[in-house]
Amino acid sequence: MAITKEQIIEALEEMKLAELNDLVKAIEEHFGVVAAAAVAAPAAGVADATPSEVSVLLTSAGTQKVQVIKVVKELTGLGLMDAKKLVDGEMPVTVKANVKIEDAETMKAQLVEAGASVDLK
Structure with a gap:
């Protein structure tokens, strides 16, 4: 049996x-x-624990501000003066909001390579 x-x-x-x-x-x-x-699998109506979009936050421009300003200008489409104001402003500052995680990781890598400190939230 x-x-x-x-x-x-x-x-x-x-x-x-x-x-x-x-x-x-x-x-x-x-x-x-x-x-x-x-x-x-999450129940219907329950938010997924892993967000699909994040914000790219600049926490420090580091010692190579000019390079960081150039990358911020490129990533955001801002003019040079606006990118400089963003980088020179109070930290942390949102570089871009509601970005797909893959794109945010790429942006973070570019900013870190330029000498910045970056968080994704």
Whole structure:
């Protein structure tokens, strides 16, 4: 007679946490697998924990302000004076808001290469 899923679940409910841990280790060893926590899809109406868009924040212009100003000008499409005002202003300052994560990472890399300190939020 085969054991049913319900019988297995009932047996697991009666086990202590340490016994369950030992069981998982034994199953991993026997089948040559590693148990990983399942990631459930978010319920409808619940926001995803990972945002799809972020803001690029300049936290410090560093010692090479001219280079940072040039990169900010290029990234934002601002004129030279407006880019300078942005970089010379109070930190942290938003360089660009609501940017796709991949684009934000590229922008961050360009700014860091120019000598700036950048955060993504």
